Amino acid sequence: MNPFNLAAINFAWLPILPLITVGIGAIVVLLAGVRLDDEESEGLGWLSLAALAVAFVLTLGIVGQTGVAFAGALAVDSFSAFFELVILIAAAFTILMSLDYAGENHLAGAEYYSLVLFSALGMMLMASAGDLIVIFLGLETMSIAVYVLAGLRRRDPRSNEAAIKYFLLGAFSTGFLLYGIALIYGATGTIKFEAIRAALTQPMMSNPMLLLGLAMLLVGFAFKVAAVPFHMWTPDVYEGAPTPITGFMAVGVKLGAFAGFVRIFLVNFGPVSMHWSQALWVLAVLTMTAGNVIAVVQTNIKRMLAYSAIAHAGYILVGMTAAGPEAGSAVLYYLLAYAFTNLGAFAIVVALERRGSVGDLIADYRGLSSRSPALAGAMALFLLSLTGIPPLAGFMGKFYIFAAALHQGYTGLVVIAVLNSVVAAYYYISVIVAMYMEEGGIDTGRLARKPALVAAIGLAAIATVLIGIYPAPYMSAAANAFNSASGEQAMRAASLNP
Amino acid sequence: MPAGLFWFLAALSILAALGVVLQRNPVHCLLALVLTLLAIAVLFIGQDAIVVGFLQAIVYAGAVMVLFLFVIWLLNLPVESGPTGHLALKLFGTLAVAALLAELAVFLVPSRLQLKFSSAHAAGYGSIDALSQTLFSEYLIAFEVTSVLLLVAVIGAVALARRTTQAELQERKEASARVEKAA
Numbered sequence: 001m002n003p004f005n006l007a008a009i010n011f012a013w014l015p016i017l018p019l020i021t022v023g024i025g026a027i028v029v030l031l032a033g034v035r036l037d038d039e040e041s042e043g044l045g046w047l048s049l050a051a052l053a054v055a056f057v058l059t060l061g062i063v064g065q066t067g068v069a070f071a072g073a074l075a076v077d078s079f080s081a082f083f084e085l086v087i088l089i090a091a092a093f094t095i096l097m098s099l100d101y102a103g104e105n106h107l108a109g110a111e112y113y114s115l116v117l118f119s120a121l122g123m124m125l126m127a128s129a130g131d132l133i134v135i136f137l138g139l140e141t142m143s144i145a146v147y148v149l150a151g152l153r154r155r156d157p158r159s160n161e162a163a164i165k166y167f168l169l170g171a172f173s174t175g176f177l178l179y180g181i182a183l184i185y186g187a188t189g190t191i192k193f194e195a196i197r198a199a200l201t202q203p204m205m206s207n208p209m210l211l212l213g214l215a216m217l218l219v220g221f222a223f224k225v226a227a228v229p230f231h232m233w234t235p236d237v238y239e240g241a242p243t244p245i246t247g248f249m250a251v252g253v254k255l256g257a258f259a260g261f262v263r264i265f266l267v268n269f270g271p272v273s274m275h276w277s278q279a280l281w282v283l284a285v286l287t288m289t290a291g292n293v294i295a296v297v298q299t300n301i302k303r304m305l306a307y308s309a310i311a312h313a314g315y316i317l318v319g320m321t322a323a324g325p326e327a328g329s330a331v332l333y334y335l336l337a338y339a340f341t342n343l344g345a346f347a348i349v350v351a352l353e354r355r356g357s358v359g360d361l362i363a364d365y366r367g368l369s370s371r372s373p374a375l376a377g378a379m380a381l382f383l384l385s386l387t388g389i390p391p392l393a394g395f396m397g398k399f400y401i402f403a404a405a406l407h408q409g410y411t412g413l414v415v416i417a418v419l420n421s422v423v424a425a426y427y428y429i430s431v432i433v434a435m436y437m438e439e440g441g442i443d444t445g446r447l448a449r450k451p452a453l454v455a456a457i458g459l460a461a462i463a464t465v466l467i468g469i470y471p472a473p474y475m476s477a478a479a480n481a482f483n484s485a486s487g488e489q490a491m492r493a494a495s496l497n498p
Numbered sequence: 499m500p501a502g503l504f505w506f507l508a509a510l511s512i513l514a515a516l517g518v519v520l521q522r523n524p525v526h527c528l529l530a531l532v533l534t535l536l537a538i539a540v541l542f543i544g545q546d547a548i549v550v551g552f553l554q555a556i557v558y559a560g561a562v563m564v565l566f567l568f569v570i571w572l573l574n575l576p577v578e579s580g581p582t583g584h585l586a587l588k589l590f591g592t593l594a595v596a597a598l599l600a601e602l603a604v605f606l607v608p609s610r611l612q613l614k615f616s617s618a619h620a621a622g623y624g625s626i627d628a629l630s631q632t633l634f635s636e637y638l639i640a641f642e643v644t645s646v647l648l649l650v651a652v653i654g655a656v657a658l659a660r661r662t663t664q665a666e667l668q669e670r671k672e673a674s675a676r677v678e679k680a681a
Contacts, residue, residue: 009635016639023646030653073639111657118650125643137643141650148654155667157674163658 012069014062015076018055018084019124025051026117033110041109045099045452048113052092052120059084066484068130072192075130079267079485082332082477083127083259086339090252091120093343096456097244097350100449107152107242116248119145123256127263132181132191135260139177139224142256143170146249150241162240169223169233177220183213193268205272214276217264218283224257225313228286235298238306239360243353246302247346250309251339258316258335266320266328267486273323280321281413288314288420296427300360301349304427305342308386311424312338318417319401322408325482330400332478337385337393337467344460345382348375351453352442359442366434366441376435378461383428385464388421393467400475499544507544511537524575528566535559547624 028051029044036044062081069076094116102112122142129135147170151163185191187210188199204210223230238246265276291311298304316338319331352359352368352375369376385394398421402414434441467474514537517530535558542551622628633641 009638027649070639071636073637111653114653115650115657118646118653121646122650131640133637133640134643137640137647141643141647144647144654145650148657151658154658155662 009071010069012076014065015069015074015080015128018059018062018088019121019128021051021055021058022088022117022121022124025055026114026121029117030110030114033114036109041102041113042099044110044113045095045102048095048117049092051117052088052095056085056088056092059088064480064484066487068194070130072130072194073134074128075193075263075485076128077484078477078481079263080124080128080259082481083255084124086336087120087123087127087252087255087259090248090255090339090343091116093347093456093460094244094248094252096452097247097343097347098242099452101242101244101350101353101453105153105242112149112152115145115149116245119149119248120252123252123259126256127259129260129263130193132184132193132264135264136174136178136181138256139260140174142253143174143224146245146253149245150237150249152245153240153242156240158236158240159242160240162237165233166237166241173220173223173230176216176223180213180216180218180220183209183216187213193263197268197271200269200272205275211275214269215279218276218279221257221261221264222283225254225261225316226310227283227313227317228290228310231287231290231310234310235303235306238309239300239302243302243346243350246305247343247350250305250346251342254309254313255335255339258331262320262328262331262482263485266323266331267482270323270328270486277321277323280317281410284314284317284321284413285416286314287311287317288417292420292423292427296423298427299362301362301365301431302360304362304431305345305349308424308428309342311420312342312386314420315398315401315417318405318410318413321413322401322405322410324404324408325479325486326407327401327404328482328486329475329479330397330404332481333400333471333475334397336474336478337397337464340460340463340467341382341385341392341394344378344457344464345386347453347456347460348379348382351375351450351457354442362431362434363440364442365431366438368435368441371441371443375457378457379435380432381461381464383432385468387425387428391465391469393464393471396468396471396475504541504544507537507541511541524570525567528563528570531566532559532563535563549624549626549629 025048029047032047033041033044059081062076062084063078065076065078065081067076068074074080095113098107098112098116101107102109119142122138122140122145125138125141126135127138129138147163147167150166151159153159181191184196187207188196188204190196190199219230226234238249241249265280266273269276288311291307291309291314295304295307295311298307316331316334319327319334321327349360352364358364365379368379381392385392388395388398390396398417402417405414405417511534514530514533518527518534521527521530535554539551539554539559542548542554
């Protein structure tokens with residue numbers, strides 16, 4: 001029997017160290033939690049934050065690399081580094097929001113933090129996947145952890161409903177994804193992205209098995225990023241899940257899913273975008289329009305933010321429809337801006353919420369500016385960024401995406417997207433009106449006693465402003481990330497387009 | 499694999515599969531299914547897919563079937579008196595079976611059917627040695643991540659199913675009071 005030859009599969013510590021750190025962190029948190037009561041779980045939160053911080057530093061080592069490891073199973077490039085860093089930040093924000101919330105709501109302490117870390121591990125795997133199997137396994141690790149997290153308020157029927165709905169529909173959508181992977185494997189004879197890219201010749205692209213596989217993959221990802229018409233689960237799940245987890249779903253799960261989505265479609269199937277961009281065009285229009293229009297009539301802030309998240313997935317799909325390096329970088333920048341803004345907004349929902357979901361209604365935000373001016377100011381900032389008001393991060397994100405789509409000739413799509421932004425302004429600003437011009441609402445309680453939550457809100461607000469007024473370094477990081485994944489794209493595109 | 503053995507196992511697996519459908523007692527159906535799976539396991543081994551054959555016997559005929567048996571006993575299923583269900587269900591069932599038969603008929607035309615009872619493979623093909631070489635080298639990451647995935651599933655199941663605390667009971671009461679108030 002031959003000994004295993006690790007050099008032959010290109011074994012490398014660099015890409016797996018961050019993953020191992022998060023995984024070990026999750027296990028250590030779980031084991032440390034055995035000795036603690038649920039009410040003392042705050043220390044576990046800080047332990048999780050430490051693991052995320054170490055992983056963050058280790059991930060910085062991947063920036064600037066280009067290549068693959070483990071026989072092509074992991075991609076080691078700035079693209080994976082970019083997504084992994086943002087995912088780690090999103091997980092850290094989620095834990096900051098949860099430190100007080102988890103204790104107040106009697107969530108199972110150790111399992112809670114452990115599952116957040118495992119879910120982040122799944123997202124990071126999706127971001128750094130080099131083949132379809134790792135994409136699938138990352139997606140499942142992420143999803144199974146989040147299914148459970150959504151249902152952790154075990155005694156609240158709405159939380160039960162959220163978990164069951166998310167689990168059933170998620171499992172169903174995973175079936176589509178897996179079927180797509182199988183068909184693509186059948187057509188190309190490989191699951192590795194490098195080999196698939198090399199196999200995409202003109203006769204191959206007319207192979208119905210490959211196109212059907214691509215369509216199935218599209219459906220699977222559309223479920224995960226909550227694109228219309230695959231969004232049915234979103235509002236109920238977002239409403240029923242514990243609020244920090246809702247924020248994690250709206251940001252982290254989207255980051256993970258879009259990381260895989262962008263890597264497969266924009267990077268590896270980018271040269272043949274004419275075969276899938278029309279489908280994405282339709283998805284983008286439906287997603288933006290349905291998300292924004294239904295958000296207008298919502299009275300619950302978590303449901304409103306759920307539909308808003310759907311609409312934002314629509315804007316990102318506009319960028320994906322445009323394809324090409326400019327749109328790819330714009331999508332990455334948008335995801336970064338969206339992550340901070342949305343995490344901030346959910347942190348404020350957490351701040352206002354009392355035990356047992358009191359404070360979830362938009363009516364509860366009336367007169368917030370007189371009771372807690374700082375909180376109202378931060379919420380207004382996040383909502384304006386989500387609307388896309390300059391000079392905040394959300395504006396620059398939309399600007400880059402729309403510009404990229406215009407340069408690719410998608411004028412009609414951009415007009416629809418801008419009209420949608422106007423509709424979106426209505427429901428975002430109506431919350432601001434409630435906070436500043438109306439009376440009533442509920443008391444916010446003693447925020448000073450929750451330094452972690454205040455820190456999360458503050459950091460998100462600073463990032464939202466900073467990324468907006470000084471976008472150049474973040475935009476160039478996004479561009480570097482996208483280009484490092486799609487290095488040889490320009491050449492291949494020239495040889496493939498008829 | 500001798501042709502006679504192949505035909506014997508093929509006939510046995512089909513007869514046993516018919517038994518799964520036609521038996522009335524659920525436990526008898528299950529035993530017939532075990533027979534089908536074992537016959538197919540031997541067929542796999544005859545085709546040099548030794549690991550697949552043993553996995554079929556251990557995992558399917560062994561573990562999964564025992565699980566089925568437990569569920570049948572747990573549910574205390576009655577002996578079926580005949581096919582049940584809606585008329586529409588029977589109609590669509592018949593249509594689906596007809597479609598599958600048509601598909602088989604297309605693929606099993608003699609020109610396409612090339613029966614080979616033994617195949618020439620490199621030494622070690624389908625062995626546990628070759629499988630583990632692939633699993634622990636080319637698919638190392640996928641293999642390790644799968645174990646993480648299973649761990650997550652276990653933690654999740656325990657987190658959702660563990661004993662209810664007093665605080666949670668209180669929360670339950672408050673939540674149902676709210677739901678009633680809203681309704």
